[in-house]
Amino acid sequence: MVRIALFVTCLADGLFPDVGRATVRLLERLGHEVVFPERQTCCGQMHTNTGYQREALPLVRHHVEVFEPYDLVVAPSGSCVGSVRHQHAMLARRAGDEHLAARAEAVASRTYELSELLVDVLGVDDVGAHFPHRVTYHPTCHSLRLLRVDDKPLRLLRNVRGMDLVELPDADQCCGFGGTFAVKNADTSTAMLADKMRNVLGTGAEAVTAGDASCLMHIGGGLSRLRAGTRTLHLAEILASTDEHPAVAV
Amino acid sequence: MTFLGMPAYAPRGVGALRAEEPFPQAARTALANTQLRRNIGHATATIRAKRARVVGEVPDWEALRLAGQQLKAATMARLDEHLERLEREVTARGGAVHWARDANEANDIVTRLVQATGETEVVKVKSMVTQEIGLNEALEAAGIAAYETDLAELIVQLGHDKPSHILVPAIHRNRAEIREIFLREMGSYGLPAPDDLTDEPRRLAMAARAHLRQKFLTAKVGISGANFAVAETGTLLVVESEGNGRMCLTLPETLITVMGIEKVVPTWRDLEVFLQLLPRSSTGERMNPYTSAWTGVTTGDGPREFHLVLLDNGRTAALADEVGREALHCIKCSACMNVCPVYERTGGHAYGSVYPGPIGAVLSPQLTGVEDNASLPYASSLCGACFDACPVRIDIPSLLVHLRARHVEERRAASRIPSAEALSMAAASWVMADPARFARAERAGRAGRLFARRGRIRSLPPPLSAWTTSRDAPEPPPETFREWWARTRGDRA
Numbered sequence: 001m002v003r004i005a006l007f008v009t010c011l012a013d014g015l016f017p018d019v020g021r022a023t024v025r026l027l028e029r030l031g032h033e034v035v036f037p038e039r040q041t042c043c044g045q046m047h048t049n050t051g052y053q054r055e056a057l058p059l060v061r062h063h064v065e066v067f068e069p070y071d072l073v074v075a076p077s078g079s080c081v082g083s084v085r086h087q088h089a090m091l092a093r094r095a096g097d098e099h100l101a102a103r104a105e106a107v108a109s110r111t112y113e114l115s116e117l118l119v120d121v122l123g124v125d126d127v128g129a130h131f132p133h134r135v136t137y138h139p140t141c142h143s144l145r146l147l148r149v150d151d152k153p154l155r156l157l158r159n160v161r162g163m164d165l166v167e168l169p170d171a172d173q174c175c176g177f178g179g180t181f182a183v184k185n186a187d188t189s190t191a192m193l194a195d196k197m198r199n200v201l202g203t204g205a206e207a208v209t210a211g212d213a214s215c216l217m218h219i220g221g222g223l224s225r226l227r228a229g230t231r232t233l234h235l236a237e238i239l240a241s242t243d244e245h246p247a248v249a250v
Numbered sequence: 251m252t253f254l255g256m257p258a259y260a261p262r263g264v265g266a267l268r269a270e271e272p273f274p275q276a277a278r279t280a281l282a283n284t285q286l287r288r289n290i291g292h293a294t295a296t297i298r299a300k301r302a303r304v305v306g307e308v309p310d311w312e313a314l315r316l317a318g319q320q321l322k323a324a325t326m327a328r329l330d331e332h333l334e335r336l337e338r339e340v341t342a343r344g345g346a347v348h349w350a351r352d353a354n355e356a357n358d359i360v361t362r363l364v365q366a367t368g369e370t371e372v373v374k375v376k377s378m379v380t381q382e383i384g385l386n387e388a389l390e391a392a393g394i395a396a397y398e399t400d401l402a403e404l405i406v407q408l409g410h411d412k413p414s415h416i417l418v419p420a421i422h423r424n425r426a427e428i429r430e431i432f433l434r435e436m437g438s439y440g441l442p443a444p445d446d447l448t449d450e451p452r453r454l455a456m457a458a459r460a461h462l463r464q465k466f467l468t469a470k471v472g473i474s475g476a477n478f479a480v481a482e483t484g485t486l487l488v489v490e491s492e493g494n495g496r497m498c499l500t501l502p503e504t505l506i507t508v509m510g511i512e513k514v515v516p517t518w519r520d521l522e523v524f525l526q527l528l529p530r531s532s533t534g535e536r537m538n539p540y541t542s543a544w545t546g547v548t549t550g551d552g553p554r555e556f557h558l559v560l561l562d563n564g565r566t567a568a569l570a571d572e573v574g575r576e577a578l579h580c581i582k583c584s585a586c587m588n589v590c591p592v593y594e595r596t597g598g599h600a601y602g603s604v605y606p607g608p609i610g611a612v613l614s615p616q617l618t619g620v621e622d623n624a625s626l627p628y629a630s631s632l633c634g635a636c637f638d639a640c641p642v643r644i645d646i647p648s649l650l651v652h653l654r655a656r657h658v659e660e661r662r663a664a665s666r667i668p669s670a671e672a673l674s675m676a677a678a679s680w681v682m683a684d685p686a687r688f689a690r691a692e693r694a695g696r697a698g699r700l701f702a703r704r705g706r707i708r709s710l711p712p713p714l715s716a717w718t719t720s721r722d723a724p725e726p727p728p729e730t731f732r733e734w735w736a737r738t739r740g741d742r743a
Binding site for chain 2: 008010012013014015016017018019020021024036038039040041042044046047048049050051052053054055056058059061062086087141142144145146172173174176177178179180181182183184185186187188189190191192193217218220221222224225
């Protein structure tokens, strides 16, 4: 049994609690102990990526303080783990705080995205899930190109019982979310989303899944606006789904 | 903030580095142009596939990229020494070297050099840097006609258009449009297009060939840019596909080359790396058809006079930014724009600068000063496809984030009144730095449920209305994750 601290991310905490609950259920089902450091808030990615590095710094400091005591941290988000791994130490260093940078690097080295934790750390690619639906997978940009999770999520998904996993055309193309990009450049973002939705709908899938609630919020927001009848489900929700406890619609 | 001795940005009022309107507005116009979307979508998909094929067959591609990155970084660290070496070697071999602080100085130098020959027409090799400084316009103002000889640049020039891509500047045009431009415009520039011209690619190319041949054979002055300059021998290189470059470099009596100071490489050995990286990344070819190299002047062979204009135009200012300087490593292959989901949909004109796409979004603001191109660093979803494609491993997403921070800090320094965005970012930071405040804010956010109908929110107030114009927003749940945790497993921490 491994003790794992859950960094649920602010988005999942406030808007998509099912993602956090599914992550807990999944890891507990695999026999591990999950703890939730309740003082956690946000990794500061939105601030950093919008140019507000000064405002991001207190969030970095807070994140490091909260997660420093734990040997293993998991987040159901490629993007937030990307921020912890690639931005926290950089922000501290630019602010001239070498000590914080070193601590941030230490926390980052123990922080994993969900599929990384399962496949690389816990050594499982079959979590015993059951999800009898047609599903397509969108590999989010930061999982793919910042974390290089490669085919880990797909290996996990291929072992889900009863699931018809269909390939998403142009899967590696960005859905157009990009944090505040979706608002600052709403027209371009929507043009990107339109192509992503066309590809998703073309697969005939009942659900599109991904490792990031943020990208799913974007794709799902578009599908919902169109009343497309295709839902979004986080990777954790599918992996947590079993015969006894099936994933429910979000 | 500027102070004495600080390197200058590219001047306003000359050249093509600054947009007339911010990216989001320009993009909106471009996105509505269905023909443009179709042309660019088709062209970028084709080049992407070609590039992927020829890059995939190189077993040591990643090692080559790493070498390219390191060679560029090492060269930039001693740029002054390499440039002085280049000047010495070019001069020793009969060339003349001119230093231009900015676009105005470079345009003046070239204009005077052409005037000294007594000619009123020049032929040009495709060159980004002469477009950056607006050389054609400056020459025209002095009564000198500059003829573009690259096929795509010819299309752009005849169409009174602007380039929208650094490698294939007429990427936004299709065959039918090109035929129409040739028929309408060629006659007023020289040999007209044949009346029975069709939009068959071969027929279009033959029309351009006949039109250009006349220019090559009569021009006494050629103007080029440079892909590389080898400091150790004073050799300039142009890498091209059509052979028009070689015509311009060899037939005229006088050759004038304008080159950004970042293009120098110390030795011939460095080219081993770059000449493998460049063609595969740009045209998707193993080797480009024409690589021309010339060193000073040679009696009885090629131009009798050679001038090299070394241009700064904001490059030293970019070099002064320890993070941003990496943008100067660019070898202008255009792989980043071909893989960019933003560029693919908006095209190059939306960026407003002669350098579009991801690299343009980090290069243009550094040459002009961030405030003169403030919307460009935000013209990206930070998806990272550009970084993966870059042959010299420029970390464009990190540079974009860095330039966004520069923009925010410069705004802060310039005005004591914070923007609405700055206020909300500061407020969010204050809330999120404290767990109790954060939990209270989450509970307050539940008021968002009032906007919701059947689990979705169709309309939110500004600035979030930009989200809900095309996307529903999720309804805040009745219970946050941390509330669920406290209720079900509150005894664990």
